[in-house]
Amino acid sequence: xxxxxxxxxxxxxxxxxxxxxxxxxxxxxxxxxxxxxxxxxxxxxxxxxxxxxxxxxxxxxxxxxxxxxxxxxxxxxxxxxxxxxxxxxxxxxxxxxxxxxxxxxxxxxxxxxxxxxxxxxxxxxxxxxxxxxxxxxxxxxxxxxxxxxxxxxxxxxxxxxxxxxxxxxxxxxxxxxxxxxxxxxx
Numbered sequence: 001x002x003x004x005x006x007x008x009x010x011x012x013x014x015x016x017x018x019x020x021x022x023x024x025x026x027x028x029x030x031x032x033x034x035x036x037x038x039x040x041x042x043x044x045x046x047x048x049x050x051x052x053x054x055x056x057x058x059x060x061x062x063x064x065x066x067x068x069x070x071x072x073x074x075x076x077x078x079x080x081x082x083x084x085x086x087x088x089x090x091x092x093x094x095x096x097x098x099x100x101x102x103x104x105x106x107x108x109x110x111x112x113x114x115x116x117x118x119x120x121x122x123x124x125x126x127x128x129x130x131x132x133x134x135x136x137x138x139x140x141x142x143x144x145x146x147x148x149x150x151x152x153x154x155x156x157x158x159x160x161x162x163x164x165x166x167x168x169x170x171x172x173x174x175x176x177x178x179x180x181x182x183x184x185x186x
Contacts (some may be wrong), residue, residue, distance in 0.1 A: 002031045004071035006126060007082035007143070008064065009036025009045050016081065017049045021056045034064040035071035042066065068126070072133040080126055081142040084119045107166070112145040119143060120152045127158045135160050 003020070005013060013034065020029055036042040046064040053060045072078055083090065087162065093111035094104040106115050123143060130139050139162040141149055146164040153162050158172060177183035 001027055001029045001077065002033070002075045003029055004033045004035060004075040004078040004137070005117065006035045006068065006071055006078065006080045008034025008071070009038055009042040010081060010083060011087075012075050012081060014048050014052060016079070017052050017062075021052060021058060021060070024056075024060070029060050031061045031063070033075065034062065035066070035068055035070040036064070037066060039064075039066050053054050059062050068129050069133050070149060071120050072130050072137060075134060078130055078134075078137045079140045079142060080123065082119070082126070083120060083143070084115075084146055089115070089118060107145040107147075112148065116145050116148040119145070120149060122152060123149050124152060124156055127156065129159045130160050130162075137161075139163070140165060 003092055005016065007013075017032070020027065020032070033051070034046055036045070042064045046062055050062045053062055063070075085092075090106050093106045093114045096114075097104040097110045100110070103109050103111075105111050106161060123141070127139065132139055137160070141153075141162060141164040142151055144166075146166045150162065150164040153160075
């Protein structure tokens with residue numbers, strides 16, 4: 001399987017690669033192409049990911065490109081984890097709502113709307129590129145705000161297969177289980 005990762009120069013990419021390595025018996029990944037805007041940052045992350053793969057003993061080729069088409073064409077799966085505006089924009093989205101007695105969050109409320117206004121145009125370009133270069137790829141959207149992004153993609157009627165994944169339900173269930181002291185086996 002070939003996987004393209006958009007937003008591949010991000011700080012979360014090594015964790016994603018670690019999970020792919022853990023699941024490689026099921027996924028059978030042989031190539032990953034990281035895509036990011038900054039070649040300097042992208043090369044640093046690429047080298048970290050290559051080291052993770054080397055330590056795992058698996059034979060997964062890690063490439064990197066600032067050209068989005070390189071991370072889309074010939075891929076079976078394209079994962080989008082872009083963060084438009086970087087961590088500074090996330091901080092803004094989470095800090096300004098409490099000034100108005102609202103929840104500061106990047107996926108819902110005013111922070112989520114701020115994130116969506118920035119992110120949806122970029123994600124629609126991604127969907128367009130997937131449709132143009134490889135409409136057979138499966139687009140997995142990890143980019144927030146996930147529900148607003150998937151709605152925008154669906155309304156734009158791209159001829160692609162796209163799904164969004166949000167970790168909120170898993171985190172919420174885990175916190176409830178911790179609160180109730182259930183579900184953990186020692």
